[in-house]
Amino acid sequence: MLKVIEPGLLTTVQDLGRFGWYHIGMPPSGAMDNFAFRVANLLVGNTEDAAGLEITYVGPKLEVQQEALVAVTGAELPFSINDRPVALWQAHRVAPGDRLTLGSITRGARAYLSVAGGISLQPLLGSRSTYMLGRFGGIEGRKLRAGDQLPLGEARPQLAMLGRRMDPSLIPIPTKELEVRIVMGMCSYRVKEESLADFLTATWEVSTEADRIGYRLKGPTFQFKSGEQPFGAGSDPSNVVDLGYPVGSIQIPGGLEAILLLNDAVTGGGYTTIGTVIKADLDRVAQASPGSKIRFRSVGIEETLHARQVRETRLARVRLMLGLSDLAGELGQ
């Protein structure tokens, strides 16, 4: 058991996500920074899909009630065990009664806490991830509160080696300025060429409305090509007959702003979408906090597939370094 003493600002149970239910309006949820989350699990000897905690901006205070290994990855924040500061991206042994204290994030936006054995709540539709808008998964579909008790699964002792840590050269450093790659298209044909060009040259600022559903981005406005609105679309030129929104897609309500949809995305609606940020770059987006600056670079489909390979190769190196090469590819997403 892991007992919640203080929940932090917004701490939720997540795993790699709930797939195959987008068609009923259920987004995948799951850890926003997929790489950091998977490494957190590897460090404590878990499979990459074991459930852990996603910590946003201000960390929780927890009490462990059994022997375990723990690790914290992702954003930078103070982490201490019984008031003794300990390193991030490293496995630490804890004993019953030990207190884990996570402070305020100093760089990035989301940190991940893994515990050997994983959090063993009942999975719903194949996942333990919390989807707060739908009151689904995790603990009653909500963020943690003080007094919650999180059950832990069986650890794999042969893999749970003390002191296992990440090679610093493989640790991604969150930045306040980032370039992300995007595949333009979908409904972009409805938007004037100049506006699409502006979109790609502008620097976009992450607004304070930035959560697991999506980030509202501040930047230039968009002009639409003229023409009659199709039957059923709605009268605003940014309206389309409601269609699906991929995770990572960018929509432009009213042409006045850009919204980048993330893991708890609304799965569809009636706004023009102009492109989709590639999966491999969403980990860095997950670490962008309000005020961060984003530039978009348009890429073709082959580059996105290559980026996926690069990311998997990096994970394979992590597994190799941790002596887990026999698990290469296991449950990889």
Next chain:
Amino acid sequence: MFDTRYDYGGDEYILVIFNEAMDLETNFKILAVRQEIQRRGIPGVIETCPANASYMVHFRPEVIHPDRLIRELKDIENAVQHSDALRSRLVDIPVLFDDPWTRECAQRFGDRHQDPSVSNLEFLMRINGYSSKEEFITAYCDRPYWISMVGFVPGTAWCYRMVSPDRAIQAPKYIRPRTDTPERAVAHGGVFLCIYPVRGPGGYQMIGMSAVPVYDPEERLPDLRGRYILAEAGDRWKFRPIDMDEYNDIQAKVEARTYRYRIIDQEFRPSLYLQDPDRYLHRLQEEADHA
């Protein structure tokens, strides 16, 4: 005629737009395409998400290259026929129209509405040329509504009245969206009706309250156990006006977790519908009444 557009939605989705306008014939085709994608069991495909006049496929590019998937989807587009039968359930949705809760909510957000001096229902009546509430509600409910898309949040269904576009009931959305809508509010926006699965923001014109939930994350009701939501693309929902007594009675059954939905499984043939919509709907209703 709009040419079908196949495009990438990043590295994990393909978006296929069949039409820019809403039209039932297009939606029938999309559901037939989805059935065929499922039947072929294409490796690497995680799921297909039908929408009103488009659909999305979520896939793993490590298993199937997106361009190969697009070729396969184009092949499916050419292979499916309107004569293909679709699974379609007829679902009874009891609704209390002109209810106190949505009226109160509409008053609270009057400053965001086109005409706050009347209820949303009266506004909808007037702009669609109806003068009596009874006449409007009867017309509104005389046909089943086709579920052409499910999404936004779990359980939201786009319900499209099964009449020709010239007889469509239409409504603008709120000038500025409300920050609140009661759970189970029945509302109309554009050419679609929807029931709000959870309390939250919204911009559709609110005209009633469904007595039955459309989303059940706690799995309270036997019919929604393990599936959580009521809607399925291709359902036909029949809205049935009820009074406050019946509303309260159904609500009590929902609270007691004993409510059972009235759902009748039927086979739906788009080709028969397109030949003579009224006659075919009448026939399906008769079949259902005897089921």
